[in-house]
Amino acid sequence: xxxxxxxxxxxxxxxxxxxxxxxxxxxxxxxxxxxxxxxxxxxxxxxxxxxxxxxxxxxxxxxxxxxxxxxxxxxxxxxxxxxxxxxxxxxxxxxxxxxxxxxxxxxxxxxxxxxxxxxxxxxxxxxxxxxxxxxxxxxxxxxxxxxxxxxxxxxxxxxxxxxxxxxxxxxxxxxxxxxxxxxxxxxxxxxxxxxxxxxxxxxxxxxxxxxxxxxxxxxxxxxxxxxxxxxxxxxxxxxxxxxxxxxxxxxxxxxxxxxxxxxxxxxxxxxxxxxxxxxxxxxxxxxxxxxxxxxxx
Amino acid sequence: xxxxxxxxxxxxxxxxxxxxxxxxxxxxxxxxxxxxxxxxxxxxxxxxxxxxxxxxxxxxxxxxxxxxxxxxxxxxxxxxxxxxxxxxxxxxxxxxxxxxxxxxxxxxxxxxxxxxxxxxxxxxxxxxxx
Amino acid sequence: xxxxxxxxxxxxxxxxxxxxxxxxxxxxxxxxxxxxxxxxxxxxxxxxxxxxxxxxxxxxxxxxxxxxxxxxxxxxxxxxxxxxxxxxxxxxxxxxxxxxxxxxxxxxxxxxxxxxxxxxxxxxxxxxxxxxxxxxxxxxxxxxxxxxxxxxxxxxxxxxxxxxxxxxxxxxxxxxxxxxxxxxxxxxxxxxxxxxxxxxxxxxxxxxxxxxxxxxxxxxxxxxxxxxxxxxxxxxxxxxxxxxxxxxxxxxxxxxxxxxxxxxxxxxxxxxxxxxxxxxxxxxxxxxxxxxxxxxxxxxxxxxxxxxxxxxxxxxxxxxxxxxxxxxxxxxxxxxxxxxxxxxxxx
Numbered sequence: 001x002x003x004x005x006x007x008x009x010x011x012x013x014x015x016x017x018x019x020x021x022x023x024x025x026x027x028x029x030x031x032x033x034x035x036x037x038x039x040x041x042x043x044x045x046x047x048x049x050x051x052x053x054x055x056x057x058x059x060x061x062x063x064x065x066x067x068x069x070x071x072x073x074x075x076x077x078x079x080x081x082x083x084x085x086x087x088x089x090x091x092x093x094x095x096x097x098x099x100x101x102x103x104x105x106x107x108x109x110x111x112x113x114x115x116x117x118x119x120x121x122x123x124x125x126x127x128x129x130x131x132x133x134x135x136x137x138x139x140x141x142x143x144x145x146x147x148x149x150x151x152x153x154x155x156x157x158x159x160x161x162x163x164x165x166x167x168x169x170x171x172x173x174x175x176x177x178x179x180x181x182x183x184x185x186x187x188x189x190x191x192x193x194x195x196x197x198x199x200x201x202x203x204x205x206x207x208x209x210x211x212x213x214x215x216x217x218x219x220x221x222x223x224x225x226x227x228x229x230x231x232x233x234x235x236x237x238x239x240x241x242x243x244x245x246x247x248x249x250x251x252x253x254x255x256x257x258x259x260x261x262x263x264x265x266x267x268x269x270x271x272x273x274x275x276x277x278x279x280x281x282x283x284x285x286x287x288x289x290x291x292x293x294x295x296x297x
Numbered sequence: 298x299x300x301x302x303x304x305x306x307x308x309x310x311x312x313x314x315x316x317x318x319x320x321x322x323x324x325x326x327x328x329x330x331x332x333x334x335x336x337x338x339x340x341x342x343x344x345x346x347x348x349x350x351x352x353x354x355x356x357x358x359x360x361x362x363x364x365x366x367x368x369x370x371x372x373x374x375x376x377x378x379x380x381x382x383x384x385x386x387x388x389x390x391x392x393x394x395x396x397x398x399x400x401x402x403x404x405x406x407x408x409x410x411x412x413x414x415x416x417x418x419x420x421x422x423x424x425x426x427x
Numbered sequence: 428x429x430x431x432x433x434x435x436x437x438x439x440x441x442x443x444x445x446x447x448x449x450x451x452x453x454x455x456x457x458x459x460x461x462x463x464x465x466x467x468x469x470x471x472x473x474x475x476x477x478x479x480x481x482x483x484x485x486x487x488x489x490x491x492x493x494x495x496x497x498x499x500x501x502x503x504x505x506x507x508x509x510x511x512x513x514x515x516x517x518x519x520x521x522x523x524x525x526x527x528x529x530x531x532x533x534x535x536x537x538x539x540x541x542x543x544x545x546x547x548x549x550x551x552x553x554x555x556x557x558x559x560x561x562x563x564x565x566x567x568x569x570x571x572x573x574x575x576x577x578x579x580x581x582x583x584x585x586x587x588x589x590x591x592x593x594x595x596x597x598x599x600x601x602x603x604x605x606x607x608x609x610x611x612x613x614x615x616x617x618x619x620x621x622x623x624x625x626x627x628x629x630x631x632x633x634x635x636x637x638x639x640x641x642x643x644x645x646x647x648x649x650x651x652x653x654x655x656x657x658x659x660x661x662x663x664x665x666x667x668x669x670x671x672x673x674x675x676x677x678x679x680x681x682x683x684x685x686x687x688x689x690x691x692x693x694x695x696x697x698x699x700x701x702x703x704x705x706x707x708x709x710x711x712x713x714x715x716x717x718x719x720x721x722x723x724x725x726x727x728x729x730x731x732x733x734x735x736x737x738x739x740x741x742x743x744x745x746x747x748x749x750x751x752x753x754x755x756x757x758x759x760x761x762x763x764x765x766x767x768x769x770x771x772x773x774x
Contacts, residue, residue, distance in 0.1 A: 053519060089435075
């Protein structure tokens with residue numbers, strides 16, 4: 001299968017701080033990728049690198065087979081954080097902008113979407129609600145008929161209803177066009193339904209990435225009498241562990257069945273899985289200080 | 298036509314929920330042979346879920362021989378579950394009731410019964426997978 | 428991209444172009460009348476002009492408009508051009524369409540810059556043509572409250588120099604806006620810098636753009652135009668003299684007293700203090716004029732003369748081209764900087 005996004009040792013430094021370091025990724029085409037992590041983890045940096053807004057400090061990033069930010073600009077759509085639009089320009093002006101600046105522009109997609117959303121073409125973008133503005137930005141992103149659509153926290157500022165509507169429209173576009181999507185969020189719940197591929201980014205590093213289904217099938221929470229993590233079979237990788245004086249509870253990743261009868265084995269929800277990886281990063285320093293991941297249902 | 302809904306707290310993956318809901322609808326007679334399932338686009342637009350999830354659920358249903366996809370037209374119900382399983386419901390329920398009485402006599406309260414049932418159910422399910 | 432540039436720019440464009448057209452229209456209407464007055468009145472033209480309040484005002488309006496054009500265009504067309512996008516985050520929208528940043532900037536800079544140059548060019552053409560009779564009359568030596576077009580207060584409001592200033596101010600505004608990323612801050616800084624450049628250019632830059640002509644003259648009561656006195660009224664010290672060469676269109680750069688050996692004097696000999704006219708109000712029995720005559724004769728006989736460097740009136744266009752060239756070159760350098768900066772990370 002084709003690779004839509006590939007990173008090799010990718011890093012980005014602002015001043016003396018690494019916003020993203022040693023990021024190696026391989027995202028197959030045709031996926032809806034959820035990029036989750038707490039605020040400030042480097043999600044925007046990674047996405048900006050992918051659309052060519054930023055250039056890497058180290059390593060390389062390839063998008064649709066070419067170095068990011070080169071001639072594939074027409075094939076990559078981008079919906080930036082807070083979905084910026086030109087306040088003084090009307091909805092119609094924005095569509096015209098899209099038509100003028102994109103050779104692959106599909107006017108029928110654009111007009112159909114605007115019509116269905118019930119947006120007034122003469123309305124100034126500055127007067128639209130947050131949800132409508134996000135929908136306008138999404139329309140611009142979709143109508144250029146990209147192969148890859150990158151969205152940076154598209155629903156973070158939206159109320160639950162607008163959030164749902166936005167994701168519905170996005171998924172519909174994915175179903176209609178052959179479109180790969182990378183979507184960042186600090187909410188696991190946004191990602192849970194709509195994505196089939198997950199990247200967890202914490203403290204500027206990729207903690208885990210892969211098909212959500214595979215991730216869910218290979219991660220377990222096991223609990224039982226207290227024992228040392230080191231005594232586990234080598235095929236079982238401990239993601240997080242907590243111990244009381246009698247009991248051990250571990251989150252492990254393994255491809256093989258867990259045979260030890262001493263363990264009570266249970267499945268993880270996606271959110272628990274993400275939280276397990278988040279807790280892991282800060283474990284060496286302070287166990288009680290976890291990155292904040294908002295949970296919203 | 299049926300409408301799907303997702304319960305995010307159930308712990309069951311969205312694709313399995315869709316499969317289960319189709320099966321339930323077949324079992325209860327809400328879907329009959331020849332009925333069309335909602336298109337992938339319709340489901341996606343309604344639930345805001347990944348199209349691959351729906352496709353996967355439909356593929357599984359197709360694999361089980363319950364539905365069949367006609368290119369460009371839709372996915373149609375080809376078999377129903379109503380008759381066979383409904384008939385089996387009665388005896389199974391009786392067995393369960395007997396087992397429940399046994400458990401109560403052994404001194405288990407409601408919570409313990411539920412825990413025991415779920416644990417056994419899950420272990421059995423896992424053994425099936427393994 | 429041309430459409431988008433125009434769509435974003437049209438409001439500012441309309442405001443400035445309306446002002447230019449309005450001024451141009453008024454000048455076009457009144458110009459022929461002024462020219463007629465010049466042809467009829469000939470050598471008394473400037474005296475007549477003193478009584479034409481409207482034309483006197485229009486003369487000032489022309490000057491003010493051409494001095495205002497570069498800072499206004501630089502601040503209100505240049506500074507927000509990119510700063511506004513960076514401020515609102517819309518650069519993230521427009522740079523991720525299918526167009527390259529370079530082409531985006533090229534179109535915006537090219538079109539808006541061209542509009543700036545055309546607007547200023549038209550304004551300068553109208554003002555320069557309208558003021559022609561006045562400038563000619565001044566150059567011909569008619570006296571009045573008007574100054575030659577080579578003088579600092581008028582030079583940058585004539586000919587092609589305003590175009591150079593505007594191009595520079597516009598490119599400067601764009602670059603500053605790109606650096607500070609705030610429209611309002613960009614506007615303020617651009618205004619301040621452009622006005623400072625307008626003030627300091629005649630003093631610092633312009634004299635070095637051309638080799639001045641030299642002349643020397645013996646001071647007489649006829650050509651003496653002023654003297655600079657220091658010290659107490661009882662023992663005044665004359666610091667310097669100024670003479671008139673009888674070339675009314677020139678721009679005098681320096682006027683120094685040198686002694687017989689050709690050495691520049693910081694002040695005139697002490698005895699000359701007695702020649703200075705008494706301070707106003709103080710009664711004096713002596714006839715100052717006679718004494719001044721004698722003083723100048725003594726000065727001349729002791730070998731003192733005035734050494735003058737000046738830009739002759741006929742070098743006007745040379746100086747115009749050179750100054751315009753300098754500012755257009757600066758404009759290109761600044762634009763180059765903007766292109767370089769925009770290729771780098773901006774989020």
